[in-house]
Amino acid sequence: MLKIENLHVRIAGKEILKGLNLTVKPGEVHAIMGPNGAGKSTLGNVLAGREGYEITAGTVDFGDKDLLQLEPEERAAEGLFLAFQYPVEIPGVNNTYFLKAALNAQRKYRGESELDSMQFLKLVREKLRVLHISDELLHRAVNAGFSGGEKKRNEIFQMALLEPRLAILDETDSGLDIDALKMVAEGVNHMRSADRAFIVITHYQRLLDYIVPDQVHVLAEGRIVESGDKNLAHKLEEHGYAWIEQRRTPERTSV
Amino acid sequence: MSAPLLQELERGFDALPASRRDAAGLAAARRAQLAAALSDGLPGARAERWRHTSLRALERRAFSPLPAAAEVDPSVLAAIPAPRIVFVNGVFSPPLSQLDGLPDGVSLLPLSQALQQSDAREVEFLARRFEAADETFARLNAAFALEGLLLRVAAGVHCAKPVALVMLGAAAGGDHAVHLRHCIELGDGAQLTFCEYQLAASPQAHLLNSFAHLHLRRGARLDHVRVQGEDAGATVLTRSDAVLGSEADYRRTDLEFGAALSRHELNVALLGQHARVTAGGVLLADGRRHLDTRLNVDHVARDTACELTWRGLGAERGRVVFHGGIHIRAGADGTAAQLSNKNLLLSANAEIDTQPVLEIHADEVQAAHGATVGQLDETALFYLRSRGLPESVARTLLTLAFCRVVLDGIHDAGVRERADALLDARLPQVAA
Numbered sequence: 001m002l003k004i005e006n007l008h009v010r011i012a013g014k015e016i017l018k019g020l021n022l023t024v025k026p027g028e029v030h031a032i033m034g035p036n037g038a039g040k041s042t043l044g045n046v047l048a049g050r051e052g053y054e055i056t057a058g059t060v061d062f063g064d065k066d067l068l069q070l071e072p073e074e075r076a077a078e079g080l081f082l083a084f085q086y087p088v089e090i091p092g093v094n095n096t097y098f099l100k101a102a103l104n105a106q107r108k109y110r111g112e113s114e115l116d117s118m119q120f121l122k123l124v125r126e127k128l129r130v131l132h133i134s135d136e137l138l139h140r141a142v143n144a145g146f147s148g149g150e151k152k153r154n155e156i157f158q159m160a161l162l163e164p165r166l167a168i169l170d171e172t173d174s175g176l177d178i179d180a181l182k183m184v185a186e187g188v189n190h191m192r193s194a195d196r197a198f199i200v201i202t203h204y205q206r207l208l209d210y211i212v213p214d215q216v217h218v219l220a221e222g223r224i225v226e227s228g229d230k231n232l233a234h235k236l237e238e239h240g241y242a243w244i245e246q247r248r249t250p251e252r253t254s255v
Numbered sequence: 256m257s258a259p260l261l262q263e264l265e266r267g268f269d270a271l272p273a274s275r276r277d278a279a280g281l282a283a284a285r286r287a288q289l290a291a292a293l294s295d296g297l298p299g300a301r302a303e304r305w306r307h308t309s310l311r312a313l314e315r316r317a318f319s320p321l322p323a324a325a326e327v328d329p330s331v332l333a334a335i336p337a338p339r340i341v342f343v344n345g346v347f348s349p350p351l352s353q354l355d356g357l358p359d360g361v362s363l364l365p366l367s368q369a370l371q372q373s374d375a376r377e378v379e380f381l382a383r384r385f386e387a388a389d390e391t392f393a394r395l396n397a398a399f400a401l402e403g404l405l406l407r408v409a410a411g412v413h414c415a416k417p418v419a420l421v422m423l424g425a426a427a428g429g430d431h432a433v434h435l436r437h438c439i440e441l442g443d444g445a446q447l448t449f450c451e452y453q454l455a456a457s458p459q460a461h462l463l464n465s466f467a468h469l470h471l472r473r474g475a476r477l478d479h480v481r482v483q484g485e486d487a488g489a490t491v492l493t494r495s496d497a498v499l500g501s502e503a504d505y506r507r508t509d510l511e512f513g514a515a516l517s518r519h520e521l522n523v524a525l526l527g528q529h530a531r532v533t534a535g536g537v538l539l540a541d542g543r544r545h546l547d548t549r550l551n552v553d554h555v556a557r558d559t560a561c562e563l564t565w566r567g568l569g570a571e572r573g574r575v576v577f578h579g580g581i582h583i584r585a586g587a588d589g590t591a592a593q594l595s596n597k598n599l600l601l602s603a604n605a606e607i608d609t610q611p612v613l614e615i616h617a618d619e620v621q622a623a624h625g626a627t628v629g630q631l632d633e634t635a636l637f638y639l640r641s642r643g644l645p646e647s648v649a650r651t652l653l654t655l656a657f658c659r660v661v662l663d664g665i666h667d668a669g670v671r672e673r674a675d676a677l678l679d680a681r682l683p684q685v686a687a
Contacts, residue, residue, distance in 0.1 A: 048641050051633065076643035088638040092656025098639070101652070106643035141656075158642065 001026050001197050002047075002067075002166055007058035009039075009046055016042045018222030019058070024166065029188075029198045031208055031233060034219035035241040040201045041085055043219070044170040048082035049075050062166070076102075077109035079165030083155040083172050090142040095154070096124070098142050099161055106162065127160045131187050149180040156187040167191070168199045173207040185210030205237035218244055258314035261293055264395065264432060267320035275401045278370040279378050288385065289398035298389040305389060307576040307608045308518055308547045313490060318432035318462045320399050322346050325425035327456040332421065334673055335452060338363060339419035340404050344461065345433035347402055351421075360412035361447075366403040366436060377405070380438050380468045392492045396466045400436035406449070410442030410472070417448035417667055422465060424489050425456040437467040441475035441503075448478040448667045453493070455486035455513065462490045469495065471503035473527060478666045479507035480674060484681075485514040487542060493519040501527025501556065508665050509536035510674055511546050512681045518547040525552070525559035525587075535564040535661035537678065540573030540605065541685045547576040550594075554582065554617075558589035566658050567598035569605030570685045577609040579624065585616040594624040599631065599657060601686065631657075647686075654686040655679065 002024040009017040016039045024030050034040050046053050047060065049072035060067040065078055090098075104114040115123065128135055133153055143151050152172055159167050172184050188198060188211050200211055208216070208230060216233045218226040218241075226232065226244055236243070257265075268276075268289055276285060297314045298305040323344040329351060332341065337353035340363060347365040354363050369377045381400070385393040404420050422435060441447055453463060463485065471477055485491050491514045499505055511517055523532045538546040552561045567575035579594045598607045611624040631653050639649035658678060665671035 048637075050637050050641075071646070072637060072640040073643050073645050073649075076641055082641055084638065084641075088632075088635045090635050090638070090653070090656060092659040093639075093652055098642070098644075098652070101648065102639075102642035102644050105645060105648065109643070162642065 001063060003061040005059050007046070007060065008056045009042055010054040010056055011042070011052065015056075016222055017046070020219070020223055022217065022224060024197045024199060026165075026197055027192075027194045028215065029192065029200060029211060029213045031200045031202060031213035031216045032219050033202055033205070033216060033233060033236055036203070038219045039222045040219055041170055044082050044168045044199075044201055047168060048072060048080065073105065074109065076162070077106040081159050081162055081164035081167045083152075083159055083167065083169045085170040085172075085174065087143045087151040087155055089144045089146070091144040093142045095140055095142050096138045099124075099158060103162060123161065127157060130190055131157060131160060132183065133157055148175045149177065152176060152180060152184060156184055160187060160191060165195065166197050166199070168201065170201045171203060173202055173204065181207060182210060205233040208233045220244055257293055257296055259317050260314045261296065263317035264320050264399070265289065265293060268398065270321055271399070271401065275367060275370045278373045279375045279381065281378075281381055284382050284384070285398045288394040291385070292391050292394040292398065295388040295391065297391050302389045304549065308516070308545065313462075313516065316430065318430045320432045320434070323427035323429070323431040325427045325456070327351065327423055327425050331423065331454065331456050335419050335421060335450070336417075336669070338416060339421055340365065341421040341423060342402060342435060343423045343425055343456065344427055344431055345402055345422075345435055356416070357418070358412065358414055360409035361414050361418075362405070362407045363418060364405050366405055367401060369405055370401065381436060392464050393466060393494060396434050396436055396464050396494075399432070399434035400466070401434075403436040403438070406437075406439045408441045408445040408447050411444045412442070413446040414448070417450050417670055419450045419452065421452045421454065422463060423454055423456045424459050424461050424463060424485055426459045430460050430462070432462045432464065435463070435465045437465070439467065439477070440470045441472060441477055443472045444474040445472070446476045448670060449480070450670055451479070451481040453481070453483045453485050453491055453513070455484070455489065458486050458488060460486070460488035460490070460515075462492070464492045466494045467496070469497040469505070471497070471505055472500045474502045475500070476504040477506070479505070480665055480670050481507070481509045482674065482677060483509070483511040483513050483517055483519075484677065485517070487513065487515055487544070489514045491517040493517070495519070495521045497521075497523045497532070499523065499525050499527060499530035499532065502529045503527060503531070505532045505534075506664065506666065507532075507534045508661060508674070509534075509548070510662070510677065511536065511548075512539040512677070514544065516545045518549070520549045520551070522551045523553065523561070525554050525561070526556055528556045528558050530556060531560040533562045533664065535664050536566070537658045537661050538565065538567040538575050538577070539681060539685050540568060540575045541570040543572045545574045545576070549578040549580070551580045552582065552592070553584070554587040554590045554592065555584050557587050559587060560591040561593065563594040564661055564664070565596045566661055567596070567607055567609070568601060568654065568658070568685060569598065569607045570601040572602070572604045574605065575607045575609075577626075579611040579626070581613050581622065581624070583613075583615045583617050583620050583622065587617045588619040590617060590620045590622070592620065592622040596626040597657070598628040599654065600628055601630075601654075651683050651686045655682050658682070
């Protein structure tokens with residue numbers, strides 16, 4: 001589904017990703033962990049198509065498409081979703097109006113019929129029920145005045161509504177209390193299916209107690225330096241990221 | 256040697272219908288104001304209050320001050336419900352107007368009717384003299400205006416239906432100068448929603464000089480919406496002078512997206528304690544449009560308040576000029592003044608000049624002002640696109656949101672929806 005090969009990315013002349021490789025298959029949940037400044041958020045932003053990143057080498061295939069050639073809205077319509085670490089407040093744009101416009105723009109791109117207001121509302125109610133979210137946030141402007149938890153809930157709600165093939169969660173757990181964390185995890189677990197994949201970017205292992213990953217990768221200094229199963233996350237929690245550094249040093253000298 | 260614009264008006268003055276021009280004992284006052292306008296001329300580049308708005312191109316043009324009848328397709332008024340009073344090129348149109356259905360205590364009539372009765376007291380606002388050398392258009396209005404609206408709401412009367420004033424410009428085989436003078440008075444505790452439209456019925460390049468006096472007595476409340484959607488060839492000069500008594504509550508919203516050149520002077524005098532003005536506007540300058548809004552809020556009495564929120568958009572070769580003047584006089588303690596002017600520059604060839612000016616002579620005041628000129632937030636743009644919205648749609652949505660904050664202040668739901676619809680219809684053209 002997603003194949004990243006030798007990805008090099010610079011921001012303002014500084015190299016952040018230095019040859020990243022990652023393959024994600026349908027149905028899988030990959031966790032990407034790593035210390036601050038390792039390039040975790042850069043990866044999410046580059047995949048979603050944010051401007052300001054210079055891709056100096058590498059390829060990203062998404063299904064049969066060259067992802068890096070697509071505009072952000074085309075990537076979304078192809079089924080890629082990024083849950084933002086810092087969801088943007090947009091006063092004056094109604095949440096429901098925005099989501100209906102977004103969903104219909106995606107459907108139009110894919111050659112599907114657009115939903116009318118009744119069909120859209122039916123879909124919204126269904127998703128809200130599953131996620132245990134009150135419909136109050138629908139009537140407000142996008143994220144405007146939302147608490148940190150509400151913003152993350154809104155991201156998960158958008159994900160549920162847009163039904164992406166690949167969802168990237170960029171530190172969705174940061175700043176959440178345990179109830180909000182569980183809600184986010186429930187939303188993801190509910191959506192897990194054989195044809196949908198997730199990349200869960202996180203600094204802490206805590207979220208992975210609730211979203212059990214198939215693979216865990218450690219991103220450090222712009223590369224994936226270690227991969228393993230869910231137990232790798234526990235080891236990291238126990239030993240800290242310095243442990244990775246210590247493990248890497250002898251390998252380097254032995255090469 | 257005065258400018259062609261003034262010469263042509265001077266020639267026309269003697270041809271005005273004398274029965275109305277000289278009614279109510281105003282003959283001498285009108286001639287005096289014309290003479291003052293001619294002698295001082297149009298404000299030039301050195302006139303501080305006109306620094307960013309040049310009249311050089313305008314003064315070379317000639318406009319006839321005589322009435323210009325024109326046929327109008329009534330469908331342009333379809334979205335404006337009764338009661339309404341309609342002027343076409345400054346001429347009162349009985350068939351397009353609908354003046355009935357007003358509650359007791361609300362009187363609405365054309366100025367010409369009061370002039371015919373030559374009732375000096377009824378039209379005493381017409382005798383006001385304008386002393387400043389740069390008040391040329393007010394002077395011309397004082398000299399030429401024979402028509403306008405007289406709207407009075409008696410003390411304690413709440414008028415549930417919005418009253419509309421419609422000034423239509425229509426092609427009339429030449430360029431005309433239209434002078435209209437309005438007076439809106441609310442008695443103690445009276446309430447009214449008033450909508451003012453400056454619209455085009457057909458393409459033309461007239462000059463509209465519209466001047467409104469607004470008087471809110473103790474505890475009166477006026478919700479005032481003005482929409483300036485004139486033809487792209489038209490010139491619009493608007494002046495609104497409001498006087499607020501104690502506890503009066505004046506709320507107004509100005510939406511401007513038309514004309515080649517539009518200048519609006521909004522003067523609000525807060526004369527009574529606890530008087531309050533909440534005003535906002537949206538200025539959409541695309542094409543080669545020049546929009547100039549000049550606020551002058553005068554806090555005279557103590558414990559008065561103003562909240563001013565303007566949004567400007569400069570696209571293509573458009574130009575937005577905003578001056579937010581707040582004057583807090585000695586003794587006006589307890590005053591709260593707030594001014595926000597945010598602008599979006601959507602093109603490298605557009606220009607925006609904004610100038611907030613606070614002058615404070617009292618000690619105990621709360622005053623805040625902010626003025627910004629920027630571009631759309633790239634992060635917000637990316638957020639919307641990452642959900643699937645095409646870039647052009649995302650830009651329009653953000654631009655609309657930027658302006659909508661102002662329209663949210665309109666109290667009457669029907670009026671707000673109409674203003675929203677006008678903005679929705681215009682913005683994709685501006686933002687794209």
